Structure formats: structure tokens, C-alpha cells
Amino acid sequence: MSASGVRGYLDELVDWATAHLTGEEVLTASLWGEDSDFVRFNHGEVRQAGSVRQRELLVDLIEGDRHAQGSIQLAQDPELDRARLGRMLEDLRETRRLLPADPYLSYATDDGRSGERVHAGAPPEPDWAVSRIQAAGTGRDLVGIYAAGDTFAGFANSLGQRNWFQSTTFNFDWSFYLQADKAVKNSYAGRGWDDEAFGAKVEWSSRQLDVLARPPVDLEPDLYRTYLAPAALQELVDMMSWGGFSLKAHRTKQTPLLKMVTEGATLADGVRLSEHTAGGVAPNFQEQGFARPDEVVLVEGGMYRDCLVSPRSAREYGVPTNGASAWESPDSLSLAPGDLAADTVLDELGTGLYVGNLWYLNFSDRAACRTTGMTRFATFWVEGGEIVAPANVLRFDDTAYHLLGSNLVGLTSETEMLLDPSTYQGRSTASVRLPGALIADMRFTL
Amino acid sequence: MTVADAAIHPLEERFRAALPADVDYASIRFSERRGEYLTVRQGVLEPVTTSLDAGVMVSIWAGGGHGYAATSDLSPAGLAAAVERARHWAAVTVGRNVLAEGVPLDHPVGTYASPVADPWDATTLADRVELLRATDARLNRPDGAAGPDPRIVDWSAWLSRVDTDSLVLTSGGGRVAQHIRNSYPGLRVTANDGSNTQTRTYGAGAYVGQGGREVLDRYGFAAAADRVPREALELLAADNCPSGVMDLVLAPDQMVLQIHESIGHPLELDRILGDERNYAGTSFVTLDMFGTYRYGSDLLNVTFDPTVSGQLASYGFDDDGTPATRQYLIRNGILERPLGGAVSQARARAAGTPIEGVANSRACSWNRPPIDRMANLNVEPGDSTLEELIAGVERGVYLQSNNSWSIDDSRNKFQFGCEYGRLITDGELGPVVRNPGYRGISATFWRSLSGVGNADTFTVMGTPNCGKGEPNQEVGTGHASPPCRFAGVEVFGGEE
Numbered sequence: 001m002s003a004s005g006v007r008g009y010l011d012e013l014v015d016w017a018t019a020h021l022t023g024e025e026v027l028t029a030s031l032w033g034e035d036s037d038f039v040r041f042n043h044g045e046v047r048q049a050g051s052v053r054q055r056e057l058l059v060d061l062i063e064g065d066r067h068a069q070g071s072i073q074l075a076q077d078p079e080l081d082r083a084r085l086g087r088m089l090e091d092l093r094e095t096r097r098l099l100p101a102d103p104y105l106s107y108a109t110d111d112g113r114s115g116e117r118v119h120a121g122a123p124p125e126p127d128w129a130v131s132r133i134q135a136a137g138t139g140r141d142l143v144g145i146y147a148a149g150d151t152f153a154g155f156a157n158s159l160g161q162r163n164w165f166q167s168t169t170f171n172f173d174w175s176f177y178l179q180a181d182k183a184v185k186n187s188y189a190g191r192g193w194d195d196e197a198f199g200a201k202v203e204w205s206s207r208q209l210d211v212l213a214r215p216p217v218d219l220e221p222d223l224y225r226t227y228l229a230p231a232a233l234q235e236l237v238d239m240m241s242w243g244g245f246s247l248k249a250h251r252t253k254q255t256p257l258l259k260m261v262t263e264g265a266t267l268a269d270g271v272r273l274s275e276h277t278a279g280g281v282a283p284n285f286q287e288q289g290f291a292r293p294d295e296v297v298l299v300e301g302g303m304y305r306d307c308l309v310s311p312r313s314a315r316e317y318g319v320p321t322n323g324a325s326a327w328e329s330p331d332s333l334s335l336a337p338g339d340l341a342a343d344t345v346l347d348e349l350g351t352g353l354y355v356g357n358l359w360y361l362n363f364s365d366r367a368a369c370r371t372t373g374m375t376r377f378a379t380f381w382v383e384g385g386e387i388v389a390p391a392n393v394l395r396f397d398d399t400a401y402h403l404l405g406s407n408l409v410g411l412t413s414e415t416e417m418l419l420d421p422s423t424y425q426g427r428s429t430a431s432v433r434l435p436g437a438l439i440a441d442m443r444f445t446l
Numbered sequence: 447m448t449v450a451d452a453a454i455h456p457l458e459e460r461f462r463a464a465l466p467a468d469v470d471y472a473s474i475r476f477s478e479r480r481g482e483y484l485t486v487r488q489g490v491l492e493p494v495t496t497s498l499d500a501g502v503m504v505s506i507w508a509g510g511g512h513g514y515a516a517t518s519d520l521s522p523a524g525l526a527a528a529v530e531r532a533r534h535w536a537a538v539t540v541g542r543n544v545l546a547e548g549v550p551l552d553h554p555v556g557t558y559a560s561p562v563a564d565p566w567d568a569t570t571l572a573d574r575v576e577l578l579r580a581t582d583a584r585l586n587r588p589d590g591a592a593g594p595d596p597r598i599v600d601w602s603a604w605l606s607r608v609d610t611d612s613l614v615l616t617s618g619g620g621r622v623a624q625h626i627r628n629s630y631p632g633l634r635v636t637a638n639d640g641s642n643t644q645t646r647t648y649g650a651g652a653y654v655g656q657g658g659r660e661v662l663d664r665y666g667f668a669a670a671a672d673r674v675p676r677e678a679l680e681l682l683a684a685d686n687c688p689s690g691v692m693d694l695v696l697a698p699d700q701m702v703l704q705i706h707e708s709i710g711h712p713l714e715l716d717r718i719l720g721d722e723r724n725y726a727g728t729s730f731v732t733l734d735m736f737g738t739y740r741y742g743s744d745l746l747n748v749t750f751d752p753t754v755s756g757q758l759a760s761y762g763f764d765d766d767g768t769p770a771t772r773q774y775l776i777r778n779g780i781l782e783r784p785l786g787g788a789v790s791q792a793r794a795r796a797a798g799t800p801i802e803g804v805a806n807s808r809a810c811s812w813n814r815p816p817i818d819r820m821a822n823l824n825v826e827p828g829d830s831t832l833e834e835l836i837a838g839v840e841r842g843v844y845l846q847s848n849n850s851w852s853i854d855d856s857r858n859k860f861q862f863g864c865e866y867g868r869l870i871t872d873g874e875l876g877p878v879v880r881n882p883g884y885r886g887i888s889a890t891f892w893r894s895l896s897g898v899g900n901a902d903t904f905t906v907m908g909t910p911n912c913g914k915g916e917p918n919q920e921v922g923t924g925h926a927s928p929p930c931r932f933a934g935v936e937v938f939g940g941e942e
Binding site for chain 1: 490491493494495496497498499500501503512513514515516517518519520521524528531532535538539542543544570571572575599600636638640641642643645719720721723724725727728813814815817849850851852853854855856859861863881883885887913916917918919920940941
């Protein structure tokens with residue numbers, strides 16, 4: 001059954017469940033699923049190839065202010081799924097009887113919120129994609145993953161609300177390796193394959209490899225003027241998103257941006273961060289059926305503005321929800337561009353580090369938004385605006401208030417849309433849109 | 447036949463009927479995971495969630511190619527469609543995959559079941575909720591204070607339990623049924639004063655394992671409800687950890703991460719063979735090091751041991767059907783063998799570097815293919831008491847409970863942070879310090895191991911969320927260790 005067929009199937013299943021509710025019960029159902037192909041490559045050969053078909057349904061059975069929720073995998077066999085769902089409703093009813101009232105229960109009750117967001121696509125046939133990728137890797141040490149197919153999410157409740165999200169995409173996330181840890185990472189993602197665009201990316205990576213072949217420099221721990229390419233900056237803003245924009249984290253003083261709240265600490269004037277759902281590729285509704293606005297501005301003029309608020313936090317703290325998920329982290333984060341022309345970045349850097357990617361970040365002092373992590377892939381030492389040599393990996397340890405605040409020289413005027421290649425549980429629909437960042441001094445420690 | 451066997455049995459004949467006979471090797475791996483997730487936060491029961499996640503992965507090897515297909519559709523038609531999809535992928539990969547010849551998999555027969563002394567099913571949901579309610583109520587009243595402490599701004603207690611029944615059938619008559627029962631209790635207390643926020647937990651998530659209610663007693667869950675908030679407040683009042691090169695004593699719940707990141711991942715054979723280079727990274731360890739390389743001091747002994755009773759990642763067979771046995775990976779500091787399953791070992795052989803591995807080919811669920819993972823990876827005990835380890839330090843710190851981990855893609859340059867530290871001066875434990883961290887390089891760090899706790903200090907733990915692989919997978923791994931002492935490590939504190 002196709003993704004669009006799953007939509008009708010969800011409707012029918014929820015209609016069936018609605019007919020089996022008792023008393024004043026309300027049912028909400030949130031579905032997530034995928035029909036994906038995954039091909040993993042190493043040394044230009046296939047390591048593992050296969051397909052995954054999954055549909056997880058999360059149901060919340062509510063009566064008054066009591067509720068219980070459960071999830072099942074749908075087999076998409078009506079008889080089997082109705083039997084499973086029926087058993088689950090019985091179990092949830094019994095569980096709910098034993099539970100106290102939930103003071104923070106919140107769910108959408110306005111059926112005018114129904115809607116759809118469908119991103120149609122036509123990825124290439126997987127057999128063709130394997131051949132094309134292997135051809136691109138000829139003479140190179142290629143390693144990576146090709147993922148393609150449908151991802152979909154739906155919401156339906158017994159009050160008549162229906163929402164549907166569907167996206168058909170491919171994402172080839174790969175590296176060309178030169179030796180040991182010297183490599184260039186790249187990705188090619190979209191809804192339809194443009195072989196010219198793919199070829200250009202392969203050519204770019206090949207040129208970077210030529211530079212990586214130069215003898216590497218070993219830099220001592222120190223402060224270095226640094227340019228972070230968008231993919232590297234993504235790692236930093238991902239860490240800020242780890243509680244930084246969550247209302248619950250703010251109210252419980254666990255946000256890494258605590259000093260912006262308690263001491264009025266700021267980022268640079270030009271920093272404007274938002275959850276830009278309209279510009280992303282994620283669902284525009286969340287699992288309790290609340291719609292997401294086109295944009296929620298999180299930081300403006302370097303100062304903290306709004307939080308992401310889940311329906312549960314909204315009840316707990318007495319503020320309106322803005323359609324955030326339970327985790328209150330962005331799915332479509334956007335950082336506004338600056339005025340550095342991308343083609344002048346090396347000149348503006350002068351002498352310092354060009355960092356293509358960062359890796360494995362974590363907080364070294366969460367309350368101070370101090371983060372540590374490693375350089376990875378294409379990182380170069382630059383002198384006089386010219387790339388001199390690849391740099392061996394370095395560990396940084398610095399705060400967001402320095403990197404995007406007092407030490408931020410500027411942001412590039414061009415931004416890149418980076419689709420999240422993550423496939424934990426299933427293929428991610430998150431993305432970011434970011435410029436590059438030139439930093440006067442970045443602290444490297446190991 | 448066990449009860450869980452009976453639960454699987456109605457589908458077993460259907461699975462077996464779906465296995466194709468006209469290929470070199472085929473398997474169906476069924477997994478059914480049932481979870482219950484309970485949390486009480488600040489006196490409020492969070493939404494109670496149960497889950498039932500069931501599906502199969504069909505794997506086919508034919509003519510030198512291999513492919514898989516995973517589906518939640520367990521109808522005969524759904525299984526047939528998965529078989530055809532896996533067969534298709536096997537055909538597509540003929541002559542273009544990393545292992546061109548042979549099928550390195552057997553047709554095993556066996557069972558495994560977690561030891562459960564005190565099953566959760568003997569309690570009611572109301573019992574479990576009340577246990578958490580009563581525990582949560584103590585978390586903002588350190589040591590039984592009459593009223594709540596206003597400095598404690600968030601607190602919660604939780605209990606997750608996940609039962610997994612799996613059944614692997616192979617085209618050659620293999621049948622492995624395993625029944626895993628995991629319990630994940632937790633406590634978390636956050637205290638705040640202005641811009642200073644400190645969080646203390648119950649073992650940083652490491653106090654988890656196989657079993658029922660006894661898992662809580664194993665790790666002192668009840669007593670921790672007093673200790674955790676007290677220590678959160680101690681941290682709030684403490685100075686930042688000092689910076690400098692000094693000796694380090696790591697508690698078992700920090701050794702978990704130290705072992706995991708700087709021994710476990712570097713020794714994964716698929717990393718060494720390059721599979722993870724686009725995502726999780728490579729390794730500073732190379733195939734020529736096994737048998738000769740000095741990984742650590744003479745005191746370092748590391749075993750791969752999925753046979754430890756009650757440890758989080760114990761099992762009878764890995765997901766490729768290799769029987770699980772205890773093996774030394776590092777003995778007296780010398781590297782002996784990698785964490786590599788049957789497929790990785792075959793690839794190494796094909797590349798001209800035959801090497802013995804372990805039974806560690808694991809998948810996170812029915813929807814991901816097996817890859818090389820840690821299972822239980824343990825530092826074996828030495829002969830020191832904790833007091834003796836500390837007494838041997840002139841200037842240093844004693845660190846507990848990981849809260850930050852970062853390491854380079856070769857698994858060499860690392861930096862870890864901990865929740866709770868105590869200064870050590872002239873062999874005596876001193877004041878508490880906050881935001882303690884340390885950094886080092888794997889290749890030299892373990893050679894600075896200068897003391898290992900004895901069997902009485904050996905603690906069996908685990909880490910529930912280890913990410914790796916493309917497509918990504920998250921599995922639980924077990925780690926057991928005594929406290930250990932390291933000489934001359936770079937230590938630092940938080941932002942002043």
C-alpha cells in the first residue's frame with residue numbers, strides 16, 4: 001500500500017475506533033511511517049542493502065482529565081489491526097481507570113485544524129541509484145548511505161480532525177576518503193535526481209581531496225581565527241537546540257541559554273534564530289494535533305525572544321502552545337544570513353582555520369552554554385587567504401556567547417538548507433537553514 | 447516450551463513457511479517488544495505509555511549477493527512481499543558487495559531467557575505508580591526535610607521496563623528463541639541558584655539491567671532518593687573543579703563511559719574495516735595491532751562477556767546466530783581480539799587478515815540489520831579497595847556519573863564531564879567540586895592506569911542508548927567495572 005493509501009487506511013481505522021468508544025471518551029491517533037530503501041556503501045561496494053516498511057500508531061484514550069496512551073505497529077491488514085487496536089483500547093481503558101487525573105493534559109479540540117502537507121517526489125529506481133553511485137566512486141574510496149522513499153505522518157481524532165504529511169525524497173550522504181581520517185564529506189538530497197547537480201558535487205569533493213593530499217599540519221591548542229562552514233555551524237546550533245529553546249528547560253533553569261535569561265547575556269546583534277516551519281520539510285502539526293505556525297522567532301537582535309511551547313508545557317506554565325513537540329526542540333531551525341559574501345570568506349579569514357565539519361559535540365558546562373567537540377573531515381589551515389594544508393583533528397571548547405557573540409565577525413550572505421540524514425527509528429524530516437560564520441578567536445584545547 | 451515460546455508459536459509456522467528454499471541462505475528474525483514507561487515529575491504522573499512493536503526482517507544470501515527487507519506486515523502476503531524484496535536486493539548486489547563469496551552464517555538452535563527473580567508482573571500498575579510517587583515526593587526534601595527546598599527546581603522518578611521476545615529461523619533448520627527482560631529505573635534532581643544549575647542523577651542512567659523488581663535493589667534505588675537531592679545541593683554550593691594535571695579516580699558509573707567510548711568503539715571490527723567512516727567514524731586501532739599492541743598498563747584486563755547474569759546486554763546468541771561466549775579482548779594490557787561478528791571476521795579473512803572475534807552482531811530491532819556492537823564489555827577487577835586507590839593520590843579528583851562525552855572520529859582524543867567530583871589531597875577525600883571534566887588520548891590514557899578496584903568494588907551496569915550505523919541504530923550495552931585510578935590526567939572545571 002502506497003503512502004497515500006496509508007492516509008485513507010488511518011482514516012478508516014480511526015473511524016472504526018471512534019465507533020467503539022464508550023461514554024465521553026475522546027481518542028487521538030498519531031501515525032508515523034516510512035517505506036524506505038537503504039543502501040550502505042564501503043570502499044565503493046555495497047555493505048548492506050535492504051528495505052524497511054513500518055507504521056507506528058500512537059493512541060491516546062481520554063475521558064475527562066484522565067487518559068492513557070499506547071503504541072502499536074500496524075500490519076496494514078484491516079482484520080489484524082482492528083483486533084490489535086481493539087485490544088489496546090480495552091487495555092488503555094483499564095489502565096486509565098487506575099490513574100489519577102492529569103492536570104497538564106492537552107489535545108486539539110478544533111476540527112478546523114485539518115490539513116495536509118504533501119511533498120511529492122520521484123527518486124530514481126534504487127538499482128539505478130546503486131549503479132550511479134558506484135560509478136561516481138570509481139577510483140575513489142567512497143563510503144556512505146543512500147536512503148530513499150516515502151516518509152509520512154498523520155493525525156486523526158474522534159472529533160473529526162485529520163492532518164496528513166507525506167514526503168518522497170532521497171538522501172545520499174557520503175564521504176570520499178583519502179587515507180586514515182582524511183576525508184571530504186558531502187550529500188545530495190532532493191525529490192528528483194538531477195545528474196548534473198550530482199556530478200557537480202562529486203567534482204567538488206574530488207577537488208577537495210586533491211587539497212587533502214598535501215602534508216597535514218599539526219596545530220597546537222590555542223585561539224585561532226576560524227571560519228565555520230554551514231555544516232560545521234549546524235553542530236553548534238544543534239547543541240543550542242538541546243534544551244536551549246524549550247519553555248520547560250527555561251522554567252526549570254536547565255536551558256543552556258540560562259545566562260540569557262538570568263544575566264541578560266546576548267549573542268551578536270545580527271543573530272536571528274527561528275523555528276521556520278514554513279521553510280522546512282517537517283510536518284506542520286504535532287502529535288496532539290496542534291498546528292505549527294509558519295515561524296516562531298527564538299532569538300532576535302542577539303537577544304532571547306520566544307520559547308518553543310508544547311501543549312503540556314502550555315498547561316503547566318499557563319501560556320499558549322505554539323505547536324512544539326513534547327521535546328520542544330526545533331525541527332526547521334533557521335539562522336538569518338549576514339553580509340559576508342561567500343566568495344570572500346577565505347580572504348576575510350586571512351590566516352586561520354577553515355572548518356568544514358564539527359563532530360561529537362557535548363556540553364562542557366551546560367549552564368554557560370560551553371560546548372566541546374572535534375573538527376572532522378575537510379578542515380584546512382589558511383594563510384593569506386589561501387588554503388595551505390589540511391589540519392589534523394583538533395578539539396575545541398568554547399561558549400556560544402563567544403562564538404556567536406563577542407567573537408563573531410560575521411555571517412555569510414548565503415545560506416544552505418541542510419536536510420537531516422538521521423535515520424534513528426526512521427528517516428528524519430528535520431532540516432536547518434544556515435549561513436557560514438567567521439569567528440575572530442575560537443578556543444582549541446587538544 | 448516457555449510461556450514466551452508459546453506466545454511466539456502461533457506465528458512460527460507462518461514464518462517457516464515463508465522462508466525460501468532456493469537460495470544459499472535465508473533467515474527470518476522476528477522481534478516483539480513490549481514496553482511500559484512511567485514517570486512521576488514534581489508530584490504529577492506523566493502520561494502513562496505502553497508500546498507493542500513487532501515485525502520481521504527477512505535476510506537472503508544468493509549467488510554472492512545479499513539483501514534484507516523488514517516489515518510490520520506479518521500476514522502471509524506481507525511476509526511473501528518481504529521475501530521478494532530481500533531476494534531483489536540480493537540479486538542487485540551480486541558482484542558489487544563487500545563479501546563476494548560464501549555465507550559466513552550457521553543454522554543455530556538454542557534459547558536464552560533473562561534471569562528474573564522478582565517479576566514486575568507480580569505487581570500492579572497502581573503499585574508501580576505508587577512506588578514512583580513516594581520516591582518522587584522525597585526528591586525535593588533532602589534527607590527527609592519537613593518541607594520542600596526552594597533551590598530544587600525540578601525533580602522526577604521513572605521506571606521503564608521493556609520485554610523483548612525474538613525468534614530467528616533459518617533456511618537450514620536453525621531456531622533461536624530469546625526472551626530479554628530489561629528494567630530501567632531513574633532519578634533526577636536539578637538545583638538552581640542564579641546562573642548556576644546543577645543536576646544530579648541516579649548513576650547517570652547506568653543503573654539498568656536484566657531482571658524485574660530486583661534491579662532496583664541491586665542499585666539502591668530507595669536509598670538514592672535521599673542521596674541524590676543532597677548531592678545536588680552540595681554541587682550548588684561547591685567550587686568549580688580546579689584545572690591542572692593530576693591523578694584521577696573514576697567511580698564505576700563513570701568507568702562505564704570511559705570503557706564504552708575509548709575501548710569499546712575503537713575495537714569494533716566494522717569500524718576498523720571502514721564501514722562507519724561516513725558516520726560514527728574510524729578507529730586508531732588497525733588489524734595489525736592484535737596480539738602485540740599495548741593498549742594499557744599491565745593492570746588492564748577487558749572481557750567481552752554476554753554471559754554475565756543480569757547485565758543489560760546478556761544473551762545466548764547474537765543476531766547472526768553466533769553462540770555467545772566470554773572472551774578476553776585485552777589481557778594484561780595487550781590487545782588480543784576485536785569486537786567483530788561472523789560477517790566482519792569473514793571480511794577480514796577475505797582481505798588476508800584472519801582474526802578471531804566475538805558474538806557481537808546485533809540489531810536494535812526487527813527494522814535494522816545486524817552490525818558489530820558492544821554487548822557486555824567489562825574491565826575485570828584488580829586487587830585494591832577504593833580506600834587504597836584514593837590513598838595513593840597526592841593531588842587529584844574522584845569523579846562520579848557521566849554527564850558529557852565527546853571523542854574524535856578515530857576514538858582517540860576524548861573529553862568527558864561528570865556530575866559530581868571530590869578533591870583528593872594527600873590520600874584523603876576532600877570537598878565536593880562542580881562541573882568536573884578531564885581530557886586525554888585513548889592511545890596513551892589506558893597506559894596511565896595505576897590502580898584497579900577489587901572484586902568487592904566491581905559493579906555491573908549498562909548504558910541504554912548507544913548510537914551507531916547507517917541506517918542509524920540505538921542499542922543498550924552492558925559495562926561492568928571497579929573504580930580505577932589514572933596518573934597525570936588533564937582535569938578542568940566549568941566556566942568562571
